[in-house]
Amino acid sequence: MKTINVAIVGYGVVGNGVAKILEEKRELIRKKSNVDINLKKVFTRNWNKKFPYEIDKSKRVNSIDDILNDEDIDIIVEVVGGIEFPYKLMMEAINKNKNIVTANKALLAEKGKEIFKEAEKKNIRIGFEAAVAGGIPIIKALREGLIANNINKIYGILNGTTNYILTSMYKEGKDFKTALSEAQKEGYAEADPTLDINGTDAAHKIAILSSLAFGGYVDFSKIYKEGIENIDILDIELGKELGYILKLLAIGKAHGEEVEIRVNPTFLPANHPLSKVDGVFNAVMVEGDSVGETMFYGKGAGSLPTASAVVSDIVDIAKSISLNIGREIEITSLNWQHKDLNLTKVKDFFTRYYVRFTVPDITGILAKVATIFAKYNISIAAVIQKEKVLQKYQKNDEKIVPLVILTHTASENSIQKAIKEIEENNLTREKTVLIRVEDEDR
Amino acid sequence: MKTINVAIVGYGVVGNGVAKILEEKRELIRKKSNVDINLKKVFTRNWNKKFPYEIDKSKRVNSIDDILNDEDIDIIVEVVGGIEFPYKLMMEAINKNKNIVTANKALLAEKGKEIFKEAEKKNIRIGFEAAVAGGIPIIKALREGLIANNINKIYGILNGTTNYILTSMYKEGKDFKTALSEAQKEGYAEADPTLDINGTDAAHKIAILSSLAFGGYVDFSKIYKEGIENIDILDIELGKELGYILKLLAIGKAHGEEVEIRVNPTFLPANHPLSKVDGVFNAVMVEGDSVGETMFYGKGAGSLPTASAVVSDIVDIAKSISLNIGREIEITSLNWQHKDLNLTKVKDFFTRYYVRFTVPDITGILAKVATIFAKYNISIAAVIQKEKVLQKYQKNDEKIVPLVILTHTASENSIQKAIKEIEENNLTREKTVLIRVEDEDR
Numbered sequence: 049m050k051t052i053n054v055a056i057v058g059y060g061v062v063g064n065g066v067a068k069i070l071e072e073k074r075e076l077i078r079k080k081s082n083v084d085i086n087l088k089k090v091f092t093r094n095w096n097k098k099f100p101y102e103i104d105k106s107k108r109v110n111s112i113d114d115i116l117n118d119e120d121i122d123i124i125v126e127v128v129g130g131i132e133f134p135y136k137l138m139m140e141a142i143n144k145n146k147n148i149v150t151a152n153k154a155l156l157a158e159k160g161k162e163i164f165k166e167a168e169k170k171n172i173r174i175g176f177e178a179a180v181a182g183g184i185p186i187i188k189a190l191r192e193g194l195i196a197n198n199i200n201k202i203y204g205i206l207n208g209t210t211n212y213i214l215t216s217m218y219k220e221g222k223d224f225k226t227a228l229s230e231a232q233k234e235g236y237a238e239a240d241p242t243l244d245i246n247g248t249d250a251a252h253k254i255a256i257l258s259s260l261a262f263g264g265y266v267d268f269s270k271i272y273k274e275g276i277e278n279i280d281i282l283d284i285e286l287g288k289e290l291g292y293i294l295k296l297l298a299i300g301k302a303h304g305e306e307v308e309i310r311v312n313p314t315f316l317p318a319n320h321p322l323s324k325v326d327g328v329f330n331a332v333m334v335e336g337d338s339v340g341e342t343m344f345y346g347k348g349a350g351s352l353p354t355a356s357a358v359v360s361d362i363v364d365i366a367k368s369i370s371l372n373i374g375r376e377i378e379i380t381s382l383n384w385q386h387k388d389l390n391l392t393k394v395k396d397f398f399t400r401y402y403v404r405f406t407v408p409d410i411t412g413i414l415a416k417v418a419t420i421f422a423k424y425n426i427s428i429a430a431v432i433q434k435e436k437v438l439q440k441y442q443k444n445d446e447k448i449v450p451l452v453i454l455t456h457t458a459s460e461n462s463i464q465k466a467i468k469e470i471e472e473n474n475l476t477r478e479k480t481v482l483i484r485v486e487d488e489d490r
Numbered sequence: 491m492k493t494i495n496v497a498i499v500g501y502g503v504v505g506n507g508v509a510k511i512l513e514e515k516r517e518l519i520r521k522k523s524n525v526d527i528n529l530k531k532v533f534t535r536n537w538n539k540k541f542p543y544e545i546d547k548s549k550r551v552n553s554i555d556d557i558l559n560d561e562d563i564d565i566i567v568e569v570v571g572g573i574e575f576p577y578k579l580m581m582e583a584i585n586k587n588k589n590i591v592t593a594n595k596a597l598l599a600e601k602g603k604e605i606f607k608e609a610e611k612k613n614i615r616i617g618f619e620a621a622v623a624g625g626i627p628i629i630k631a632l633r634e635g636l637i638a639n640n641i642n643k644i645y646g647i648l649n650g651t652t653n654y655i656l657t658s659m660y661k662e663g664k665d666f667k668t669a670l671s672e673a674q675k676e677g678y679a680e681a682d683p684t685l686d687i688n689g690t691d692a693a694h695k696i697a698i699l700s701s702l703a704f705g706g707y708v709d710f711s712k713i714y715k716e717g718i719e720n721i722d723i724l725d726i727e728l729g730k731e732l733g734y735i736l737k738l739l740a741i742g743k744a745h746g747e748e749v750e751i752r753v754n755p756t757f758l759p760a761n762h763p764l765s766k767v768d769g770v771f772n773a774v775m776v777e778g779d780s781v782g783e784t785m786f787y788g789k790g791a792g793s794l795p796t797a798s799a800v801v802s803d804i805v806d807i808a809k810s811i812s813l814n815i816g817r818e819i820e821i822t823s824l825n826w827q828h829k830d831l832n833l834t835k836v837k838d839f840f841t842r843y844y845v846r847f848t849v850p851d852i853t854g855i856l857a858k859v860a861t862i863f864a865k866y867n868i869s870i871a872a873v874i875q876k877e878k879v880l881q882k883y884q885k886n887d888e889k890i891v892p893l894v895i896l897t898h899t900a901s902e903n904s905i906q907k908a909i910k911e912i913e914e915n916n917l918t919r920e921k922t923v924l925i926r927v928e929d930e931d932r
């Protein structure tokens with residue numbers, strides 16, 4: 049049995065988990081996979097602290113070159129995070145003929161094109177199962193398990209922090225700020241949670257999934273994204289009355305030659321499988337033309353769940369090294385058809401909408417709003433008109449109430465125009481709230 | 491690019507789906523996997539009928555030897571069903587150095603040991619993704635995606651027919667017979683549904699999953715199984731009051747050197763991820779020591795979903811053939827540690843129980859029942875004592891009512907003894923109903 053040598057770069061949350069699994073499960077992995085994996089070296093910038101998993105001093109190195117120049121090292125695990133340092137590291141590693149396993153979705157979403165191009169030239173494999181949805185083997189499912197499918201749609205809950213916050217808003221009626229600060233206290237949100245909250249993290253992940261699902265490179269900078277920072281608990285409650293649950297969904301849908309990719313707060317029917325995904329759990333729904341609907345559910349983050357995915361990549365690559373095969377065995381990389389995907393423009397999104405107008409409580413408002421919707425050919429599925437006075441918007445003696453319209457499928461363009469016209473006609477008193485709805489027309 | 495030749499044996503529901511995918515998606519598969527797969531021959535016993543996917547006459551053969559003796563054929567797809575014929579076929583195929591892909595769970599559960607032994611000798615691969623949970627790539631997840639895990643527990647809804655029936659009993663209050671005959675009308679239950687209804691089909695599947703998860707061969711004949719044929723709608727309703735949903739679960743749990751494997755109707759908390767799996771859908775929950783809880787959900791049967799799994803196996807094997815590697819790349823077969831798993835005896839099951847006694851409505855019954863439970867050290871978590879008179883059990887002027895006891899975790903042995911003693915003390919009027927509960931003690 050051949051021994052494959054691995055080095056870890058970055059010794060934080062994920063790095064510690066990977067080291068622990070590789071050392072404690074060396075025998076289990078040998079039994080299951082017929083390869084022997086030896087953790088040879090670990091690099092981080094500061095060894096002067098305590099680690100959750102203490103690695104033997106003999107394996108600690110203080111220079112990245114100690115790894116890059118070690119000819120025995122077959123696989124480098126990049127779990128540093130960030131962009132510049134790991135980008136440079138990967139390019140060097142590829143040029144030294146080292147295979148790579150990474151959990152870095154930001155890097156792959158933003159620089160994946162260059163990295164995979166280089167890797168292809170050198171016949172180098174890059175494993176990135178851990179970059180999306182932590183321990184859930186969704187990358188493998190897309191590349192291998194569902195290979196017989198054209199994927200029509202892939203969507204899911206890809207960020208645990210925001211799902212934790214939305215779950216506590218929904219279940220406990222907390223407002224966004226309270227829910228966020230509690231999530232931070234519990235360790236489910238970082239001190240600076242910006243990239244989670246504003247949808248960037250989920251956008252990185254759906255960029256990667258869409259590349260695999262639809263067969264081309266996604267220009268991350270063009271992905272439409274909206275975070276949860278402005279979600280009003282009022283809309284969660286009104287949505288509940290319509291049978292909906294609010295989730296931050298990352299969505300990729302094929303429309304002929306175009307792909308609609310977006311991250312936005314989304315209303316889902318309460319009986320949708322993704323609606324039951326609570327707290328920090330992640331789940332990805334894949335619709336394939338052969339298999340139909342499938343869902344993959346599990347922990348999207350955390351030391352050992354993420355390391356579980358990293359190690360599965362290490363084993364896959366180790367097997368191909370020990371069998372002397374290169375990346376031929378790798379089905380698809382991020383640019384597998386060597387083309388760029390065309391992203392659907394926002395104005396061409398085509399979905400259902402929840403629109404909440406903040407209107408004065410006077411007769412005739414609904415008629416006026418409905419008339420403008422009709423003008424833009426937007427068909428209305430349901431209306432909630434409430435007695436409920438919105439105290440916080442009260443300015444003079446005009447009573448302010450919410451008016452919610454749930455539409456059938458419509459184009460974003462028409463909706464935006466209708467809202468604009470309604471606002472310009474002075475029918476509303478606050479900015480209109482628009483939330484996309486993932487539900488079939490009935 | 492090498493062309494790999496495939497033959498299909500058996501041209502029914504699954505066979506038609508496989509042919510359709512292989513022919514219509516040849517180009518897609520080539521792009522994604524770098525192998526070219528050619529469907530060369532199809533064998534079935536009767537070509538004189540219409541098929542959902544008509545295969546070209548030139549590919550139809552009338553003798554299995556036409557396939558076995560064709561040196562160009564690399565992979566045989568067995569989708570005949572049954573035991574004897576496919577067993578003989580596989581043994582011959584192995585000896586002719588042909589790799590095999592099968593959807594036949596019955597065969598693998600009952601004869602897998604012999605088949606895999608032979609396959610190992612000859613360095614032949616056997617793909618069986620389609621044998622469990624149809625299109626859901628759960629076999630690959632266990633073998634590869636979750637390789638860094640010791641699996642503690644694997645359980646799920648593995649039979650669509652029974653799940654369809656239980657869903658309509660739960661949601662529409664139908665009794666078993668009505669629900670079954672409707673399922674038959676809708677095409678969700680076969681004319682002879684015995685093997686689905688009595689748990690045999692789910693037992694075949696959990697035998698296969700447990701082999702992979704726990705690393706040893708499972709003697710199928712020793713698996714404890716109970717079907718849904720005797721489920722009374724009354725228990726579904728009483729369970730609902732306790733917050734439970736009834737599912738036919740197939741369960742494998744590791745207890746040190748033993749594995750508890752069973753198929754039985756099971757109460758699950760309504761908020762458990764498996765409780766939301768309705769109708770013909772399947773789902774498998776896997777608990778790994780690194781990854782935590784993961785769930786895989788999708789269609790467990792049907793022509794194209796099942797074929798999707800068959801084709802993913804074909805592609806995997808085709809890749810290894812084209813790279814000139816044998817089964818070394820295959821992580822685990824059904825007997826991967828070449829040992830037999832020790833199954834926990836029924837009397838040693840250790841779980842929570844729902845017990846419904848049918849008792850006369852007189853004072854003191856609960857006290858007596860509770861006393862006997864206490865004697866056997868069974869701790870009671872909840873009681874439902876109902877005014878509701880069970881007309882159908884009424885014989886004289888004694889009023890008959892249900893008395894439900896939900897226990898904390900207890901051994902099957904104690905429960906059985908307690909029930910026996912209660913029945914022997916003439917406290918009950920009908921056979922006591924016992925349903926195992928998959929829920930944490932609180």
Ligand SMILES: NC(=O)c1ccc[n+]([C@@H]2O[C@H](COP(=O)([O-])OP(=O)(O)OC[C@H]3O[C@@H](n4cnc5c(N)ncnc54)[C@H](OP(=O)(O)O)[C@@H]3O)[C@@H](O)[C@H]2O)c1
Nearest residue numbers: 058059060061062092093094127128129151152349350354
């Ligand atoms: N945490 C998760 O659950 C999770 C899940 C999925 C994916 N990921 C991804 O995995 C990667 C690592 O995440 P993490 O949570 O493990 O991060 P982390 O806990 O912050 O660990 C990063 C490690 O890299 C070291 N490091 C940072 N910059 C360095 C540099 N320039 N030179 C040398 N060492 C450097 C850090 O050292 P110091 O301790 O000295 O700062 C630390 O040891 C990220 O790409 C992240 O997106 C994480």
Ligand SMILES: NC(=O)c1ccc[n+]([C@@H]2O[C@H](COP(=O)([O-])OP(=O)(O)OC[C@H]3O[C@@H](n4cnc5c(N)ncnc54)[C@H](OP(=O)(O)O)[C@@H]3O)[C@@H](O)[C@H]2O)c1
Nearest residue numbers: 500501502503504534535536569570571593594791792796
């Ligand atoms: N159907 C599903 O959704 C599903 C899902 C997962 C797994 N599976 C498994 O897949 C296998 C096939 O199932 P299926 O639903 O496709 O069965 P099916 O529709 O009954 O097809 C079986 C095919 O094999 C032929 N056949 C049967 N015995 C034969 C013999 N002795 N010699 C030659 N041909 C013979 C049949 O011919 P005739 O038409 O002349 O009888 C028919 O073409 C089974 O092991 C099943 O458990 C099925």
